[in-house]
Amino acid sequence: MVKYVFTTGGVLSSVGKGIVAASLGLLLSARGYSVSAVKIDPYINVDAGTMNPYAHGEVFVTDDGGETDLDLGHYERFLNINLTKKHNITTGQIYLSVIMKERRGDYLGQTVQVIPHITEEIKSRLRELSRDVDILIVEIGGTVGDIESLPFLEAARQMRLEEGYENTLFIHVALAPELTVTGEQKTKPVQHSVQELRRIGIQPDIIIVRSRRPLEAEARRKIALHSTLPESHVFSDYDVDTIYRLPLILEDQGLGSLVVKRLELRDSKPRLEEWIDFVDRLVYSSRTVKIAMIGKYTKLRDSYISIIEALRHAGAHLGLKPELIWLEATDIEEGKLNLEDALSGIDGAIVLPGFGKRGVEGKIKAIRFLRENKIPTLGICFGLQLTVVEAARNIIGLEGAHTTEVDPNTSHPVVDLLPEQKNIDKLGGTMRLGLSPIVVYRETLAYKLYKADLVYERHRHRYEVNNKYIDMLEKAGLKVSGVNPDNLVEIMEYDTRIHPFYIGLQSHPEFRSRPLKPSPPFIGLLVATAKIK
Numbered sequence: 001m002v003k004y005v006f007t008t009g010g011v012l013s014s015v016g017k018g019i020v021a022a023s024l025g026l027l028l029s030a031r032g033y034s035v036s037a038v039k040i041d042p043y044i045n046v047d048a049g050t051m052n053p054y055a056h057g058e059v060f061v062t063d064d065g066g067e068t069d070l071d072l073g074h075y076e077r078f079l080n081i082n083l084t085k086k087h088n089i090t091t092g093q094i095y096l097s098v099i100m101k102e103r104r105g106d107y108l109g110q111t112v113q114v115i116p117h118i119t120e121e122i123k124s125r126l127r128e129l130s131r132d133v134d135i136l137i138v139e140i141g142g143t144v145g146d147i148e149s150l151p152f153l154e155a156a157r158q159m160r161l162e163e164g165y166e167n168t169l170f171i172h173v174a175l176a177p178e179l180t181v182t183g184e185q186k187t188k189p190v191q192h193s194v195q196e197l198r199r200i201g202i203q204p205d206i207i208i209v210r211s212r213r214p215l216e217a218e219a220r221r222k223i224a225l226h227s228t229l230p231e232s233h234v235f236s237d238y239d240v241d242t243i244y245r246l247p248l249i250l251e252d253q254g255l256g257s258l259v260v261k262r263l264e265l266r267d268s269k270p271r272l273e274e275w276i277d278f279v280d281r282l283v284y285s286s287r288t289v290k291i292a293m294i295g296k297y298t299k300l301r302d303s304y305i306s307i308i309e310a311l312r313h314a315g316a317h318l319g320l321k322p323e324l325i326w327l328e329a330t331d332i333e334e335g336k337l338n339l340e341d342a343l344s345g346i347d348g349a350i351v352l353p354g355f356g357k358r359g360v361e362g363k364i365k366a367i368r369f370l371r372e373n374k375i376p377t378l379g380i381c382f383g384l385q386l387t388v389v390e391a392a393r394n395i396i397g398l399e400g401a402h403t404t405e406v407d408p409n410t411s412h413p414v415v416d417l418l419p420e421q422k423n424i425d426k427l428g429g430t431m432r433l434g435l436s437p438i439v440v441y442r443e444t445l446a447y448k449l450y451k452a453d454l455v456y457e458r459h460r461h462r463y464e465v466n467n468k469y470i471d472m473l474e475k476a477g478l479k480v481s482g483v484n485p486d487n488l489v490e491i492m493e494y495d496t497r498i499h500p501f502y503i504g505l506q507s508h509p510e511f512r513s514r515p516l517k518p519s520p521p522f523i524g525l526l527v528a529t530a531k532i533k
């Protein structure tokens with residue numbers, strides 16, 4: 001029998017449910033079970049692809065080209081698995097498919113309703129996802145009490161009846177705020193959210209309390225009492241030095257064993273040695289390297305979460321601690337930020353991915369500075385495209401060269417749409433998305449990093465470097481070092497006689513970086529920064 005673990009959230013959004021779900025997944029897979037995780041997002045967007053990263057954080061891209069919620073990134077990194085677009089369910093997807101079935105006549109004669117039609121659609125998707133695993137963790141996004149999440153909670157409630165008590169488990173993650181004046185942990189919000197959950201018909205089996213400091217005995221007692229649970233079913237999820245420590249903290253409190261016993265599975269000692277080793281290296285690496293992060297969503301760092309994590313993985317691997325210095329491209333553009341000052345003492349830089357016009361000239365200015373001052377640089381996606389624009393303008397002298405994304409009428413479209421992208425009339429899900437092969441040329445920096453002729457990375461872009469300008473760019477020292485099977489540019493790099501380490505990728509290597517298997521371009525960047533020092 002497949003086991004389902006549902007996690008819900010209370011009091012506030014962003015209490016870290018995703019990390020809790022991922023941590024529990026690790027504790028279960030470390031006991032030898034095959035575990036997968038699915039994120040439910042109750043909004044009406046079909047996927048996260050059309051959402052502003054400012055509002056929603058990063059769009060995480062799966063191998064199969066899903067544009068998903070950033071929690072899938074946590075699941076992949078903690079569980080070391082590859083998920084699919086089906087592992088991110090939204091209200092939009094559910095309604096879209098129910099309405100399409102209705103139009104086809106599948107429900108002929110029936111009144112189509114939230115119960116049973118919407119709930120059946122939700123349950124059948126979860127059952128499909130659980131097919132090849134022992135345990136499916138289902139994270140229900142949002143906060144209990146939201147109108148939007150009701151059909152999903154109702155589907156979960158029904159699954160307890162249909163799948164059986166021993167095959168379903170409800171974990172509620174909620175915040176216990178602390179008053180600055182008294183330092184007291186307040187439990188009333190948690191109590192209320194548990195009541196709200198019960199009103200919906202769900203009695204949580206386990207409560208995980210988010211708080212600044214470890215949960216006090218008195219607070220635990222109160223929460224257990226009001227939730228009708230033994231105190232041993234209340235766990236403390238307090239602020240830690242790194243998110244990767246949370247599985248260890250929860251394991252110390254006995255979460256892993258409690259969950260497997262409650263699900264009537266065999267318990268065993270979890271194999272966490274490599275993970276513990278990784279956390280130690282992450283925390284105790286003391287040699288700092290300063291990395292400038294140049295982008296335009298710098299006020300919401302979640303917009304670049306996989307890149308930040310990829311730097312951490314590479315850092316732990318090398319014994320380096322990347323210190324991130326965020327530079328807002330619009331501030332550079334408007335002259336509010338002086339590049340000489342901002343980049344003095346910097347060891348390396350990442351020109352971050354992005355879309356649209358805002359901040360572009362600021363990024364190009366920064367790229368010029370990084371190139372001229374020989375600062376080790378990694379350009380990702382838009383970062384590569386703007387590297388090409390900068391070289392075209394400032395080395396080759398093509399005045400006004402640009403990407404047609406920003407200037408559709410440029411006389412030098414060095415980055416442009418492919419013909420098949422020109423006729424697209426729907427923006428949702430139509431970029432070049434997901435995993436695809438890259439042929440890496442020998443005797444290049446790229447080859448030194450990947451050590452392979454053929455590699456795979458995930459993509460999310462619409463525009464491409466324009467092959468008509470390759471000769472000119474290569475003569476200027478910016479060489480192609482990787483292409484895709486259609487001969488489109490995947491990787492470009494400056495000749496090492498011009499710059500010690502400057503490489504740009506059309507793909508997003510950050511999405512495949514794992515704690516125990518860091519991504520080669522990120523390792524390369526950090527190695528280059530450390531050498532420079």
Ligand code: GLN
Nearest residue numbers: 353354381382461462463
């Ligand atoms: N805006 C660029 C494109 O669509 C780059 C996208 C990105 O950085 N992810 O091609």
